Amino acid sequence: MSEFIVIGFDTVTEADETLSRLRRLQREYLIDLEDAVIATRSAEGAVDLKQSVNLVGMGAASSGVSGAMFGTLIGLLFLNPLAGMAIGGAIGAGTGALAGSLADYGINDDLIREIAETLTPGTSALFLLVRKAQPEKVMAEFKDTRGRIIRSSLSPEDEEKLRSAIAGLNAA
Known part of the structure; x- marks a missing residue:
């Protein structure tokens, strides 16, 4: 079963950079992404969605x-x-x-738009549908990335582990 994770970023470029790194990890078979979407909210408030599957x-x-x-x-x-x-x-x-x-593939577009509308202007979010991953290796790759979990389908224990890992990595 795939896991749904939404990570928010403070700039409009961080989600793009993170997805590029995730694609590299996918080529190395460390993560298997079913779908990924980037939502950015411009300074004027307009929401733009970039689908990874055209x-x-x-x-x-x-x-x-x-x-x-x-x-x-x-x-x-x-x-x-x-x-x-x-x-x-x-x-x-x-x-x-x-x-x-x-057609609508992967993550529901209505859900993406609903969450993207809550973004602060000048920020972005990365919506991921992950089939499977090597969590330790993936987290190690992103130790210099700052983000916050907006929503996930992880169990409460796994989500807390991910939150604390991101908080610990951001503090370091």
Whole structure:
């Protein structure tokens, strides 16, 4: 079961930097992220969300390829496979992009927006859905990072361990 963790930061860039470091740890198999979203609140108060998984692009690419293949096959029936490939690819990419924009993957966007609205202007938050992790090694990587837990689905004992670890690391 995945764990949901929201970490707040005092600047708009810290969440980006932390996610970059988490992606490096993911390539080293120290953490397995199912989804990650960065929410920033500008000084004017506008909330901006950066999804780590681009469903629109993914849907357009995969549907465009399959549409091109089916379009080519249909084009063969009408003796014009190149036109079939072009038309099928365009239709497939369009429908894939539409399907991707309507899909919600991982962390619920409404929950992200609800929590992001509580951020102070000029700050950011990192929303994580973690499948599994090596907590000791991950925490050691972030000993110089300052953040606070806003919300989590961890057990009360595990959340307190994480809070005290972050507090201890921040004090050092």
